């Protein structure tokens with residue numbers, strides 16, 4: 001028996017007459033027993049009739065009560081399998097077995113008219129084979145997972161229809177029973193999930209369908225014929241419908257809910273029929289989308305090549321170098337995590353012709369929609385190894401999975417960090433070892449650096465103060481020496497050496513009183529203590 005009380009009788013009566021499906025009637029009666037929804041619709045309907053009229057009456061009563069429904073029933077009976085068969089083709093390209101099953105199922109489902117509130121969501125979309133379809137869609141993606149969250153997207157007009165039905169019931173039963181609170185109605189999404197989630201779970205080998213999981217399976221329904229149901233709200237509550245950049249329609253579910261909270265009962269009833277009109281077709285299952293939360297990884301990279309940019313180098317849409325640091329790292333990573341894409345970030349970046357030596361430069365990657373997410377320490381070690389054998393231009397260390405929050409630590413206080421470099425310097429005039437010795441005594445040299453000419457196209461013109469903490473020289477020959485520098489992050493070292501036409505002051509030319517240029521530059525260390533180092 002259904003968990004209904006006498007006070008529910010007028011509600012049940014009203015809703016069935018209005019063209020509500022049996023499960024929507026349970027929702028409006030605030031039935032929260034999940035098992036009650038899982039029984040076949042006909043059985044629930046039969047119980048509702050028994051509840052109204054006593055067990056001796058039969059099902060015909062509802063058809064007579066259900067005036068608006070009659071034409072649809074006869075129409076459907078005249079041409080049963082077509083609508084259902086069309087639906088089946090929309091969802092799957094499987095062959096005849098399904099069509100046969102569909103035809104068989106059609107006889108059952110088409111004897112009912114489409115529910116005025118759920119537009120069929122709790123009718124034909126809630127049976128086992130629909131749940132199996134969702135499970136199949138998840139299976140084909142081959143995720144590694146043990147739980148999922150099911151999210152259901154319903155057309156916004158269902159809120160309008162539910163509101164209309166609620167007013168309809170409220171109006172009727174105000175005197176006879178305590179006021180039905182709209183919040184007490186079991187949400188359609190919830191009832192839908194009760195119906196499909198156990199089958200989905202079983203089909204997927206017992207994974208948990210939960211409220212919080214890294215894997216989201218989104219089921220989207222639409223119903224174009226009734227899209228205009230919402231439109232009157234646009235003129236009655238214009239404040240609620242502000243155009244947004246990304247959305248195609250202003251009638252989002254959120255905006256419609258907000259408008260329905262604001263609109264007075266009288267105004268609503270002037271603009272919208274109560275109960276809602278009978279739809280001639282059901283919702284369409286628009287799609288099933290799976291999305292796994294991003295995984296974040298971090299590490300440090302060395303770059304040993306003077307012709308490798310950090311990120312793909314494009315000029316006017318054309319590629320300049322055949323590869324890049326991020327691509328060399330990303331290829332093995334994407335395949336290990338079976339991710340759809342990535343975002344790469346690093347603690348600063350080096351020029352294409354600059355090597356990064358020492359412990360390397362910290363970097364992090366967001367991996368989008370990873371189909372495999374739980375790599376252990378050993379797996380990460382192997383992944384690092386496969387990156388390192390794939391190219392001799394780069395090397396990666398300390399590769400690890402990190403949290404989204406931890407990523408922020410890489411950028412923290414970036415400006416205050418120090419970097420050490422080695423530069424190969426050329427001098428126009430011949431030099432002796434003692435000519436350059438004084439440079440090692442210079443400490444905490446403050447530079448005024450006007451935005452370098454070479455980056456002016458992408459950075460605003462400004463004068464930035466940067467500090468060269470210390471320097472050291474290693475004499476090579478009459479025109480060459482190595483200059484080691486420890487600088488504040490963000491110092492333009494090349495410009496400090498050649499002066500950039502006087503845009504960096506002071507510069508090495510000023511100090512040595514001769515023209516100098518930089519032939520090679522290596523980053524020796526990036527002093528950011530994140531990510532934590534890993535014992536090799």
Ligand code: ZN
Pocket residue numbers: 020021022023024115116117118119120121122123
């Ligand atoms: Zn319904």
